[in-house]
Amino acid sequence: MSGKKKVATNLGSLLNKYSGKERLEDEIERLQSHILELEIDRKRFEKNEITAKRALAAKQDAEEKLKAANVKIETLTHQLEEKKAEATEEISFALIEEITLPQMTPYTSQLASIRSDHDSLITAYITEKEMDLNAGLSKSIMEELDQDSQYLIQKIKSDTGYVLFYDRMQMVGEIIVPPLPLERSSVEISGSFNTEQLKETLTKGINICVLAAHAGESLIGISSDKTGFDEDMVIRSSVKSKHTKGGFSQRRFERLRDEDIDHHAEKVRNALKNMLEHPTVEIDMIIKCGDILLANYILENIDTDITIMERNIDARIEKHDTDSIIRSLFSCRRYKL
Structure with a gap:
């Protein structure tokens, strides 16, 4: 460069x-x-x-x-x-009433006299076991009933089962809860109502021992004819009324009241044991009513193989008419659909 x-x-x-x-x-x-x-x-x-x-x-x-x-x-x-x-x-039973044993005779006769030329009459016997299993009426039978009746049947509570008398033309709709357990379930559709098993249940011979428990006043008795007591006893004890005030006073009062109830329960328990050990007739069933919690407490330490049944009835102890409890125990409950 x-x-x-x-x-x-x-x-x-x-x-x-x-x-x-x-x-x-x-x-x-x-x-x-x-x-x-x-x-x-x-x-x-x-x-x-x-x-x-x-x-x-x-x-x-x-x-x-x-x-x-x-x-x-x-x-x-x-x-x-x-x-x-x-x-x-809106949907409720047209009628709910108690029918005494003597009144049931004309009632069943009236039902048995009804006739249909079209086999439209349904008779259904449903045991307590079937009710517990939620089996009850089959679907096909339920479909034969009107909707209101289907709904109302589900409301029935019973430890003895129930009997249904129903007309598919809706001229008859009756449910009877018997005082004693039904032995078998059955359904029949024909030109008449079948009242035979109901009558057998109502006339069945049975000896019962009744325990109507109430704090301070309880009744025990034996009946062989469903109309009155062969032998009965009212056990009374002094039991304080419930305390309504609060604080320590109430707790002490309730403790004393519980002691009174324990004392009363022990008196009834001893009397009941003596009645069961020396009965005037052979006992087939014990029926408890009144205060069920107290009745259960009384029966706790009683060793027996006798069947025990609970009945929710108005078990008031009338001073001069203790047999009224028997009449209530053996009354049927009627529901009109």
């Missing part, structure tokens, strides 16, 4: 450095690279922003739907409760 060219090249380089051109070009290149990175980041951000917006929109939509669903559930629940309340108020 000639000396002039070399001097020119060096001079150009010197001018570039002096003017800052190289520095500016480097800065431009760096900035362009940064702009490219920013552009890439911008596009990524825009993409993420769209996804975020979509997710937010989807979340808001789901929340609205959930809110609407909860409102609908609350509305339907409220409507269902209203319907249940309406059904409870």
Whole structure:
């Protein structure tokens, strides 16, 4: 290279450095690279922003739907409760009454006299066991009944079973809960009602021992004819009335009352043991009524193989008419559909 060219090249380089051109070009290149990175980041951000917006929109939509669903559930629940309340108020038995044993004779005769030329009369005997198993009436028989009767039958509570007399033309709808357990279940559809098993149950010979328990005054007795007691005894003890005030006084009072009840229960238990050990007749069944919790407490320490049955009756002990308890025990409960 000639000396002039070399001097020119060096001079150009010197001018570039002096003017800052190289520095500016480097800065431009760096900035362009940064702009490219920013552009890439911008596009990524825009993409993420769209996804975020979509997710937010989807979340808001789901929340609205959930809110609407909860409102609908609350509305339907409220409507269902209203319907249940309406059904409870509107659908009820036309009649509920107690029928004494002597009154049942003309009642069963009247039912047995009804006739149908179209085999539209349903007689169903349902035992307590069938009721406990929720078996009861079969689906096919239930479908023969009107809807109100289907609903009402589910409300029957009985530890002896029940008998249904029903006319598919809805002229007759009767349920009888007998005082003693039915021995077998059966269903019959014919031109007349079958009252035979009910009459057998009502006339069945049975010797019972009654325990009508009440705090302070309980009755025990033996009956062989379903009309009165062959032998009975009223056991009385002094039992304090319930305390209505609070504090230590009430706790002490209730403790003393519990002691009185324990004393009364022991007196009744001893008398009952003596009656069962030396009965005037052979006992087939013990029937407990009145205060059932107290009756259970009295029977706790009595060792016996005799069948024990519970009856929820008005077992008030009448001073001059203890036989009223027997009449109540052997009455049938009638439900008119």
